[in-house]
Amino acid sequence: MKAEIALNTRNVVLYVGVWVVLVVSAILETIVILEGIAVNPLAFVTSVAIFQAALIALFFQHLREEGFAIKGMTISGGALVAVLILAAVTSVLTCTPYFPAG
Amino acid sequence: MVNTQFLRGFGRWLLHWLTTTNHKDIGLLYLVTSTGFLIVAGILALLFRIQLARPEDQFLVGNEYYQAVTVHGLIMLLWFASPFALGLANYIVPLQIGARDLAFPRLNALSYWLYLLSGILLIMGFFTEGGAVNVGWTLYAPLTSKEFTPSVGVDLAALAIFLLSVSITVGTINFLVTVAAMRAPGMSWMRLPMFTWSIVFTMILMLWAFPPLMVGAALLWLDRNTSIEVLSNPAGGALLWDHLFWFFGHPEVYILLFPALGAIADIVATFSGRPIYAKKYIITAFLIATALSYLVWMHHMFVTGTNLYTRLFFSITTIFISIPFEMATMSLIFTMYKGTIRFTVPMILAAAAIFHFILGGATGVYLGSIAIDKNLRGTYWVVAHFHYILVGTMLLGLMAGLYYWFPKITGRMYNRRLGILHIILAVIGVNLTFFPQFIAYEMPRRYFTYDNPAWLLPNELSTIGAYIFGLSFIVFLVNMIWSAIRGPKAPENPWGAWTLEWFTKSPPPPENFEGVPVVKNDGTVVFVSEEVVEKYGAEKVVSGEIPATALRGGGHASNGNGHKHHYTIDPFLVAIASFILLAGLALNKVLLVVGAAFLVFTLIRWAAKDVYNKFFEPLPPYHETWPFSRDKIRTALWVLVASEVMVFGSIFSAYFFIRFNPVGKVLTEAWPPGYLIHDVGVGLINTVVLFTGTLLYSLGYIALRAGLRNAAIAGFIGAVFFNVLFLVIKYFEWGELFAQGYGLDHSLAMQLYYITTGAHGLHVFMGVLMTLYILAKVFANTINERNMNEALAVGIYWGIVEIVWAFVFPLFYLV
Numbered sequence: 001m002k003a004e005i006a007l008n009t010r011n012v013v014l015y016v017g018v019w020v021v022l023v024v025s026a027i028l029e030t031i032v033i034l035e036g037i038a039v040n041p042l043a044f045v046t047s048v049a050i051f052q053a054a055l056i057a058l059f060f061q062h063l064r065e066e067g068f069a070i071k072g073m074t075i076s077g078g079a080l081v082a083v084l085i086l087a088a089v090t091s092v093l094t095c096t097p098y099f100p101a102g
Numbered sequence: 103m104v105n106t107q108f109l110r111g112f113g114r115w116l117l118h119w120l121t122t123t124n125h126k127d128i129g130l131l132y133l134v135t136s137t138g139f140l141i142v143a144g145i146l147a148l149l150f151r152i153q154l155a156r157p158e159d160q161f162l163v164g165n166e167y168y169q170a171v172t173v174h175g176l177i178m179l180l181w182f183a184s185p186f187a188l189g190l191a192n193y194i195v196p197l198q199i200g201a202r203d204l205a206f207p208r209l210n211a212l213s214y215w216l217y218l219l220s221g222i223l224l225i226m227g228f229f230t231e232g233g234a235v236n237v238g239w240t241l242y243a244p245l246t247s248k249e250f251t252p253s254v255g256v257d258l259a260a261l262a263i264f265l266l267s268v269s270i271t272v273g274t275i276n277f278l279v280t281v282a283a284m285r286a287p288g289m290s291w292m293r294l295p296m297f298t299w300s301i302v303f304t305m306i307l308m309l310w311a312f313p314p315l316m317v318g319a320a321l322l323w324l325d326r327n328t329s330i331e332v333l334s335n336p337a338g339g340a341l342l343w344d345h346l347f348w349f350f351g352h353p354e355v356y357i358l359l360f361p362a363l364g365a366i367a368d369i370v371a372t373f374s375g376r377p378i379y380a381k382k383y384i385i386t387a388f389l390i391a392t393a394l395s396y397l398v399w400m401h402h403m404f405v406t407g408t409n410l411y412t413r414l415f416f417s418i419t420t421i422f423i424s425i426p427f428e429m430a431t432m433s434l435i436f437t438m439y440k441g442t443i444r445f446t447v448p449m450i451l452a453a454a455a456i457f458h459f460i461l462g463g464a465t466g467v468y469l470g471s472i473a474i475d476k477n478l479r480g481t482y483w484v485v486a487h488f489h490y491i492l493v494g495t496m497l498l499g500l501m502a503g504l505y506y507w508f509p510k511i512t513g514r515m516y517n518r519r520l521g522i523l524h525i526i527l528a529v530i531g532v533n534l535t536f537f538p539q540f541i542a543y544e545m546p547r548r549y550f551t552y553d554n555p556a557w558l559l560p561n562e563l564s565t566i567g568a569y570i571f572g573l574s575f576i577v578f579l580v581n582m583i584w585s586a587i588r589g590p591k592a593p594e595n596p597w598g599a600w601t602l603e604w605f606t607k608s609p610p611p612p613e614n615f616e617g618v619p620v621v622k623n624d625g626t627v628v629f630v631s632e633e634v635v636e637k638y639g640a641e642k643v644v645s646g647e648i649p650a651t652a653l654r655g656g657g658h659a660s661n662g663n664g665h666k667h668h669y670t671i672d673p674f675l676v677a678i679a680s681f682i683l684l685a686g687l688a689l690n691k692v693l694l695v696v697g698a699a700f701l702v703f704t705l706i707r708w709a710a711k712d713v714y715n716k717f718f719e720p721l722p723p724y725h726e727t728w729p730f731s732r733d734k735i736r737t738a739l740w741v742l743v744a745s746e747v748m749v750f751g752s753i754f755s756a757y758f759f760i761r762f763n764p765v766g767k768v769l770t771e772a773w774p775p776g777y778l779i780h781d782v783g784v785g786l787i788n789t790v791v792l793f794t795g796t797l798l799y800s801l802g803y804i805a806l807r808a809g810l811r812n813a814a815i816a817g818f819i820g821a822v823f824f825n826v827l828f829l830v831i832k833y834f835e836w837g838e839l840f841a842q843g844y845g846l847d848h849s850l851a852m853q854l855y856y857i858t859t860g861a862h863g864l865h866v867f868m869g870v871l872m873t874l875y876i877l878a879k880v881f882a883n884t885i886n887e888r889n890m891n892e893a894l895a896v897g898i899y900w901g902i903v904e905i906v907w908a909f910v911f912p913l914f915y916l917v
Contacts, residue, residue, distance in 0.1 A: 008808045012801060019797040026789050026911065030782060033916040041775075045912030052908040060800050061743075061901030062894070069282075069729040070740045077744040080310050080396055081751030087400060087412070088345045088759040092338055094409035095765075 018059045022052055121669040123207035124612060125192050128214050130511070132189030133504070135218050136182050137579075142225065143177035146170040148572055150550075155565035157558060158551050167550035168236035169255070173224065175239030176259065179354065180266055181221040183496060184308075187361035188273060190503050191301045193511055195277065197603035197610060198298045200286025200619040201725075205279040205734045208673050208708075208717065209272050215677030216269035223684060224262035227255030230689075235259035238548055240351070241322065243343035247334035248326045257688040260322040265684055267316035270308050275741045277305045283734050285726035286602070287640035288621030292385075295601040296371070296378055297503070300364020303388045307353045307360070307395060309741065313748035314755075315350035318343060321756070321857070323687070329846035330853045332756060337765045341406055342756055348399040349752075356395045358492060360388065362499030363430060363459075366452040369506050370434050372599040373449035374441025384433040387426035394423045404475045413472050420470035427463055431456065446597070447521030451502035454529050458494025462487055465540065478543060482560075485547050486539035493571075494532045501528075501578065508585070509592030513608045516589060520581035524574050531571025538563040602627065612668070618724065622646050628653050632722060640724040672711070675704040705871075713878045720888050739895040743902045746865075750906050753858050757913065760850050773851045776915045779844055780855075781835070785915035788831050792866075792907050795824030796900045799873065803893050811880065818877045821900070825870050832863055855914050862910055865903050872896045 029048045031037075038044035057063040063071060119131065150170045153162040162170060192210070196203055204210045227234030232253020237245045246256050281294070281302050294302075322343075324330045333339040371378045378384060400408065400416040434456055443449065465487040468474045478484060508516050538560035539545075545557045552561075595604040605627050606615050617629035620643050628643075634652045635643055642648055679701035686694030711717060721734055730737050761773050776782075802817020836856070839845070844852050876893050879885040885893065 004808065008804055011804050015797055015800045015804070019793055022793045022908075023790050026786060026793075029912060030786055030916060033912070034777060034782065041917040042913075045917050046909075049909040049912055053905040056796070056901050056905050056908065060796055060904065061898045066731070066740065067729045070731070070737070073740065073744045074747070077310060077747035077751070081747060081754065083396065084314070084345065084349055084751060085755045085758050088342070088755045089762045090412055091345070091400070091403070091406070091408040092341060092759050092763045092765075094412065095338075095341060095407045 014059065018055055022055060025052060118669075120674050121671050123203075123211045123670060123673070124668050125196050125203045125207065125210060126511075126610065126612075128210050129189050129191075129193030131214050132185050132192055132217070134189075135214075135221075136185040136189060139177050139181040139221055140186070140575075143174045143182060144572060144575065146174040146177075148568055150174070151565040151568040153550055154552075154561050156561075157553050157555070163550050165233060165236055168238075168548075169228070169234045171548060172236050172238055173227075173234050176224060176235070176263075177221070178492070179239065179358065180263070181217070181224070183358045183492065183500075184270070184304075185217055186500055187301075187304070187358070190297075190365065190500065190507065191277065191304075191361065194507055194603055195298050195301050196280065196284075197510075197606065197614055198295045198601055199281060199284065200289055200602050200615065200621070201280060201284040202614050203668075204276050205284055205721075205738065206276050207668060208670060209276050211670075211673035212676055213269045213273040213276065215674050216265055216272070216680060219677050219681035220262045220265035220269060223258055223265060223681065223688075226685070227253075227258045230254045230258070240347060241343075242347075243322075243325075243333040243340045244336070246322055246326070246343075247331075249334070254688055257323060257326055258685075260319045260326070261684040261688055263319040264316055264323070265680060267312045267319065268680075270312045271316075271742075271745050274305045274308045274312075274745070275738050277301060278309070278741050279734050279738045282730040282737055283721060283725060283727045283732065286619045286621060287635065287724050287726060288623070288644040289602070289726050290621075292382070293621055293625075295364075296367035296381070296384070297361070297364040299385055299388065300360040300367070303392045304357050304360045306392055307357045309745050310396065310748045311350045311353035311357065313745055314346045314752040317749060317752035317756075318346035318350070321346075324857065327687075330857065332760070332850065332853055332857070335850060338759065338763045341403075342759050344403050344406060345399075345755065345759070346752060348402040349396070351402060352399040353395040355488075355491070356391060358496050362455065362496040362503070363388075365503030365506065366455055366499045367430075367434060367437075368599075368601065369448045369452040369502055370437050372506075372597050373444045373446055373452075374438050375444070376437060376441050379433045379436040379439075381433075384430050387429040387433075391423060391426040394419055394426070398423055401470055401475065404472050405479055417470055417472050421467060424463060424467050424470075427459075431460060431463075446505075447516065447518060447525065448502040448506035450522070451498055451505060451525050451528075454525060455495045455499040455502060458490050458498065458532060462490025462494055465490065480546055480548075481543055482539040482545045482547055483543035486536045486543075489536045489539075490532070494536070498528060498532070504582070506597070507603070508582070509596045510603055510608050510610070512586045512589070513592055514585055514587075514589030515592050515596065516585040517581050520577055520584075524577045524581060527570055527574030527577060531567050531569075531574050534567025535564050535571055536567070538567070605629075620644060632724075635722075635724040640726075643724075670711075670717070672704065672708040676701070676708060679704045709875050709878075713875065713882050713884060715884050715889065718889055733891040735889075735895045736891045736898070739898045743898060746902050750858075750861070750909075753854075753861060754909065754913075757854050757858065760854060773849075776913070776917055779839075779852070780915045781838075782915050784831065784835055785911050788828055788835075789907065789911045791824050791828045791831065792904060795821045795828065796904045798824060799897055799900050803897050806880065806885065806893055807890065815877065815880055818873055818880065822870055822873050822877070825866050825873070829863060829866055829870075832859065858910055858914065862903070862906050865906070869896070869900055869903050872899060 025048055029045055033041055033045065057074065063074060119127070122128065149162055150167055153159050153167060192204070225234070230253065232255055234255040235241075235258070236253070237251055237256060241256075241259070245251060281298060285294075321330070321332050325333045331339065333343045367378050367384065397419045398416060400412065401420040404413055404417075438453075465483070469478060469484065469487065505516055505521060508514075542557045542560035545552060545554070592608045594606065594608055597604070602619055602621070603610075605619060615629065617631055618635055620628050620630055620635075620640075622628060622643075623645055630643055630648075630653055634648065638648045638652070679697055681697070682693055683697030683701055686692070686697045721732065723732070725732075798817050798820035800817075802814045802821060805811075805813035805817055839852075846853055846856060873896060876885070876896050879892070
């Protein structure tokens with residue numbers, strides 16, 4: 001019983017701790033962007049978002065307790081999204097324009 | 103009196119099919135329905151083959167021709183091929199893995215009804231004023247925009263594809279969870295038959311290929327019916343559609359091909375009298391092909407103006423992907439080599455399919471070359487190539503599968519003579535239809551007429567071939583129907599095969615097996631009662647360390663897992679409501695309102711039964727589940743999350759595409775930093791609100807696990823409150839933006855903002871409904887240790903909602 005209470009208390013502290021990190025990181029990234037501190041704002045906010053997503057997945061979604069198959073599936077999905085975005089951006093950045101500028 | 107009896111009998115028959123959730127019934131429904139769609143699409147093909155038989159004919163021209171070609175393509179690829187394979191998979195996969203049903207029988211029924219009604223939605227276009235969709239099955243933008251194609255047929259097609267994608271996603275989750283968590287004791291992954299393996303790979307492909315199509319279909323509908331012009335804008339909208347469509351479109355080829363190859367592999371092994379040659383390598387080949395299939399889609403876009411290095415990369419991957427299929431083909435040939443081949447109908451048909459696969463595959467490799475593709479693109483060479491794969495390989499392979507499992511499904515044997523006649527006509531038909539199209543390789547596809555005399559003979563031959571193939575199909579249908587009614591009775595295992603489906607009666611009983619099938623370490627199959635498995639443990643049964651008296655040849659499983667609650671009208675009603683809602687979106691606002699109200703009612707009706715665990719069936723503990731969780735709901739939610747990642751990934755790909763589009767910046771407007779438009783403070787507050795909602799849900803879950811009911815209720819109510827608050831803030835934020843002139847008409851940036859936050863808001867709303875469902879269970883005291891993972895699953899869902907927002911907030915509000 002005591003062990004169970006201790007486990008639950010630890011879990012509550014853990015979840016609240018993750019929440020604090022999420023909220024603080026959101027506030028900090030806002031300040032960094034609005035103050036113009038970030039050298040590459042898009043890369044910076046994307047990195048923060050990936051960090052937050054990892055925290056949420058590992059703790060709120062309990063991904064850390066899942067086996068390699070579920071972890072692999074989740075990571076594969078993310079990797080495919082990256083491939084799609086990368087290809088789409090590359091193609092549009094380097095595509096011969098359909099309509100010349102001007 | 104007779105009429106009354108007949109009507110009662112008919113009523114019972116109809117009610118059975120409307121309410122069944124048994125995988126074998128659903129499999130039959132898929133097979134019959136997809137065959138119906140095949141007949142529709144086949145007739146359309148025969149019609150336009152008449153038109154093409156002679157130059158400058160006037161039989162079927164203009165809009166009518168385009169409708170026929172477009173609907174033929176869409177139905178064959180989306181409403182016939184995959185669903186026909188799903189029909190076989192529904193019937194056979196649970197039998198092959200030793201399960202009593204799919205993991206979620208009601209969702210399986212829902213998948214089927216959504217599929218059927220989505221097809222009807224597409225075909226309804228023929229009865230509207232402008233006719234059915236007529237822009238080619240690839241639905242290329244900007245031809246699909248209202249400016250160029252005003253007919254409602256395109257709207258119906260977009261909504262039909264959206265509904266079908268929902269059906270496919272639900273089915274994908276079901277199949278993956280079933281194979282992951284419901285294999286019989288001893289049925290390790292390497293012991294799975296090739297057909298089941300092929301379905302696993304098909305489902306993995308569907309899982310990530312269909313979300314971009316679903317998002318694309320939704321964007322298409324929005325483009326046509328609101329001020330949104332993500333696809334129709336001249337500055338890259340067409341290229342964006344290409345990405346979304348072909349990211350689905352090329353894996354779709356393997357989605358269609360894998361089940362046929364899997365069926366062919368099982369057939370070849372059985373009728374060669376030896377296990378499939380180098381099974382490990384053929385599975386590895388499928389795995390490589392699955393992974394690579396997501397890296398080849400841009401070979402469909404070689405002429406879009408993308409840079410040379412990107413094209414080179416996709417050219418290399420395209421040529422490389424032929425290697426795993428060569429491995430698979432060699433494996434099939436080596437299995438036959440020195441085997442004791444029995445020339446049954448399925449075996450001959452499978453051999454014909456392999457021959458066509460070699461021809462179709464070899465002619466496709468050329469198209470991986472950028473230079474050759476530039477010349478052959480949009481010609482009959484491409485048409486011939488993919489029809490050799492789709493008709494010559496996929497269709498004949500699946501038909502071979504149907505012949506092979508026909509005795510198991512119907513309990514009767516097919517007529518061999520009719521079967522041989524079918525094969526002769528089909529092989530002549532396929533080659534006479536499509537080989538001449540290689541010769542007419544310069545002729546452009548999709549044109550309804552031509553004036554080049556050199557193309558006359560190939561087209562004449564092609565049309566004659568098409569009709570011979572049509573005749574072969576009639577022979578096939580007659581054989582199937584006649585044999586199912588009058589064919590000689592089939593024994594349990596007429597082929598002397600060794601996969602698990604042949605170890606039960608033909609047709610199988612509702613629970614599939616009498617007792618629990620166990621695959622022992624030496625590969626033999628025994629049947630035991632559930633009590634024996636529970637008493638000795640699955641491992642001892644598999645290793646044969648139980649007394650011989652514990653083995654049994656009959657008797658049902660004690661708890662009746664998987665067949666106790668097999669009748670419910672709920673899936674049918676939900677599908678009907680969804681159909682009315684989407685039809686209303688395209689045709690009539692009253693229908694829209696009725697459909698929405700009906701959908702809410704049917705969903706509440708469905709959920710109300712689950713609150714009291716009416717259909718709750720935990721998996722028995724003896725199933726093989728490695729390397730997945732023993733809980734099917736938990737695994738299912740993770741598969742759903744994987745799919746959702748790709749749904750939002752597709753939306754974000756549109757975001758980055760438009761944001762980085764240099765042409766767009768010149769032609770339309772630069773993408774202004776988010777903080778110049780949006781109220782960052784409000785966005786940040788909403789971020790904290792959403793994070794807090796998820797935290798409270800997690801705390802509620804911990805309390806629930808600890809048995810602290812009141813604390814759990816407080817946590818879940820808090821989660822609902824904060825998420826509703828999030829939606830309310832979002833509502834006012836949208837209102838404020840519209841009032842300030844930042845509406846849909848403002849810019850592509852704002853359009854993307856509304857699309858992304860709208861889709862996210864919809865997910866928040868669904869999360870609120872799920873949390874209310876869990877709350878209802880807590881209040882009703884129906885959540886316990888056995889179904890606790892339902893609460894965890896909703897938590898996993900909230901996680902993906904929060905993750906999406908972690909990207910939405912900075913990408914739209916800050917930069």
